[in-house]
């Protein structure tokens with residue numbers, strides 16, 4: 001069974017962090033030292049202690065085996081919640097693929113399993129030449145595709161699937177994440193995607209119950225991650 005994964009999605013805000021956190025919990029259930037990694041995070045807030053945080057990193061940290069230093073989980077954190085290469089240009093700190101790889105390898109030496117969460121969709125740029133897909137290729141990780149179940153997701157899922165295959169990466173599976181209670185004809189969309197994507201279907205996450213929903217500028221709760229984990233399986 002693979003223990004390292006690259007989680008991508010059909011778009012930004014489709015539930016990659018929810019699925020990445022749930023995957024980490026599932027790997028930890030197998031008694032593995034599982035940790036999350038984020039190559040680049042964009043968007044910060046101040047927590048109640050006045051510390052600058054990023055929601056995704058805090059969620060991955062919460063799910064992970066041990067409390068990491070933020071720098072170990074994510075080498076680049078930018079303040080504005082915008083495209084990473086734009087944030088990098090604004091802050092005068094261009095993204096370096098080699099530095100991301102070094103950070104990933106450092107975390108790897110302290111982990112038995114690592115779940116990497118991309119930023120936005122698969123082809124989101126990191127600089128003028130490269131994108132998150134190149135990061136996945138550099139890490140040589142099996143990809144897990146999160147499909148945010150909303151109108152338009154069939155096309156987005158199939159486009160992303162083709163893009164991952166074009167980069168010659170193995171696809172460990174895909175997860176359907178129901179973003180809202182009001183997705184019309186959810187089962188029909190699910191069936192359509194299943195018929196066209198031959199990689200394993202790992203589960204359908206229902207809408208999070210109201211009391212588990214994430215508030216802005218806070219990480220997911222452990223309960224929310226556990227709820228998601230109950231509705232999906234690890235790839236074989």
Ligand SMILES: Nc1ncnc2c1ncn2[C@@H]1O[C@H](COP(=O)(O)OP(=O)(O)OP(=O)(O)O)[C@@H](O)[C@H]1O
Nearest residue numbers: 012013014015016017018120178179206207208214
């Ligand atoms: N199953 C679900 N039910 C209800 N709301 C959800 C569900 N999954 C995700 N959401 C909501 O959608 C938003 C985006 O989720 P999330 O942050 O996990 O997306 P992402 O793909 O990781 O985004 P990014 O590209 O910023 O990393 C969050 O506010 C979250 O609460």
Ligand SMILES: C[C@H](N)[C@H](N)CCCCCC(=O)O
Nearest residue numbers: 012042081082083119120124
């Ligand atoms: C800030 C946001 N939450 C994501 N981390 C980054 C999304 C970048 C999207 C870029 C794009 O495809 O236009």
Ligand SMILES: [Mg+2]
Nearest residue numbers: 016017056117
């Ligand atoms: Mg995220």
